Structure formats: C-alpha cells, structure tokens
Amino acid sequence: MKHHVTVGIDGSLESRAAAMWGAREASLREVPLRLVHAVEWPMSPAIPRLGRESADRWADEALTEASEDVRRRYPGLEITIRCLSGRPAAALAAEATDAGLLVLGSRGLGGLVGFFVGSVGMSTLAATETPVALVRPPREAGDTEPAGYGEIVVGVDIHEAADKVLSFAFEEAARRKCALRAVHGWKLPPAYEYIPFFDPDNERDIGRSVTQMLDDMLKPWRDKFPSVRADSQAFMGPAGSRLVQASVGADLVIVGRHLRRSPLGTHLGPVAHAVLHHATAPVAVIAHD
Structure with a gap:
C-alpha cells in the first residue's frame, strides 16, 4: 500500500x-x-x-x-x-x-x-x-499557492547521524525540482574562551574543517540525487536564528528531533524549538534516534 x-x-x-x-x-x-x-x-x-x-x-x-x-x-x-x-x-x-x-x-x-x-x-x-x-495560513487573505517551488532548507548537525533528516530533505527537493540548502551552525570549543590572545587563523581553520565535514555528510546524498542542487552553509553562531532567517521565501524548512521513549515527552533541542516557533515557512519535523 x-x-x-x-x-x-x-x-x-x-x-x-x-x-x-x-x-x-x-x-x-x-x-x-x-x-x-x-x-x-x-x-x-x-x-x-x-x-x-x-x-x-x-x-x-x-x-x-x-x-x-x-x-x-x-x-x-x-x-x-x-x-x-x-x-x-x-x-x-x-x-x-x-x-x-x-x-x-x-x-x-x-x-x-x-x-x-x-x-x-x-x-x-x-x-x-x-x-x-x-x-501556517497565508499571511494575507488574498495569498494563493505559488506557481512553482522555492528553496528547501534543512538544518544539519554534523555531530549526529542525520540519514533520516537528509533522506527526507533530498526526496522533497527531488519531487519539487528545487534547490536544497543545508545549514549548520558551530561554535568554538569552550577552551578557547580562556585563551587571552586568540589567533583568527584558528577560527578560519575550524570553519574550513566544519565545512568539509558538512560536505562529507552531504556527498552520498548528492550522489544519490544528482538532479538536486544541494548547497551547504556552515557558519559560526546559533543555527536556529539562521534557519529562521532562511525560512523567509523558502518552500519548506526541515529539522530533526530526538526520539524519546519515556513519559517525559518529546525532546526538542534549541534549534528545532526556534524553527518551530519562529519560521515563516512550513516546517517538517523528522524524528530520529
């Protein structure tokens, strides 16, 4: 079925x-x-x-x-x-x-x-x-469905398995024949807060390393969906606010949430929470381990 x-x-x-x-x-x-x-x-x-x-x-x-x-x-x-x-x-x-x-x-x-x-x-x-x-309902009473499809934005955590999230994102982009943007926010390790003279080259090196890790995570999905133009965006700062900004004009924003098999209820991290409550585009939430 x-x-x-x-x-x-x-x-x-x-x-x-x-x-x-x-x-x-x-x-x-x-x-x-x-x-x-x-x-x-x-x-x-x-x-x-x-x-x-x-x-x-x-x-x-x-x-x-x-x-x-x-x-x-x-x-x-x-x-x-x-x-x-x-x-x-x-x-x-x-x-x-x-x-x-x-x-x-x-x-x-x-x-x-x-x-x-x-x-x-x-x-x-x-x-x-x-x-x-x-x-959400249309922002204006006269709003109608767009003729085509806009960009799809997906939040990616490079430190976790993201297969379910990326599979959903690439499949949605392939159906719509639209671009996909993978977003990851990173921050400096806590130890750097105690270094009195921080070398900016270190920050650039970390940024390049994070970008490479994000691209490596996307590679098998780019290979599987060659028709999808998938761009990556790694930056220093909170991912939630960047995803909310990217939601303006997007067709769909995709985030993951951890499965929690306990009476305490769903686990929403700060990124998913920010996107759910503040994104202007439809939001898809993908449960994963």
Missing part, C-alpha cells in the same frame, strides 16, 4: 491551509490524501457546549468543507475523510502510523513572528515517529 498523506482538520483557517498544503504534497508524491478530525468526548475544546450528535455533525461538516475545497484545486486527487473519537493528539498519532506524512495547522503570532505550536501539535509530535509538517 502506498503511504498516504494525513491532515488533521478542526475547521480552523489553519487546518484549511494545512489541508491545501497536504493536498499539494500528496499530489507531488502521487499518493492519496486523508483528512481526519478527532472528536474528544465528553469535552472537546474545539467545539464547546455541543452534544455528541451536534459534535459529530460539526465534524462531518468541517471535513466535507475541507475536502470540497481540496477537490476544486486538485480534482484528480484521491481523498478520503475520517472522523475519529478520542483525544486529538493520540488519535492523530495513531492515524499517522501508516502515513508517509502528517500535516497540522499552526496559528501565526502575527507579522513575521512565526508559529504558535499548541498543545495538540506538541503532543502529537511526541506521540508519533511519522514526519510531521506544521503549516
């Missing part, structure tokens, strides 16, 4: 944007699109003060409206809708088990500030190993 793309729908403008973005992704992947809504009973924050019958009817209407919007834009796309019962994060995570990608909407904080990642989004990230994309 082909992996489908699943989108969480709650009737909001954010989820409608996620549905349209997910449809575009499903069309690129040539897989079905599944729109789902979870009705939490006896109480759902999304639909307060409604009885069970009214809640189910509201969910059906939200799913139907979203699917009709998508069908008008993508008439040839196979679309199914499902109404689930249970806590939204757990239901979405269970639904994403056999999906290739889970797409959720996130509310913008205004202007170019970025995402507000709510409790459902964070809890869903913690509960699934499926890649999760978070999508």
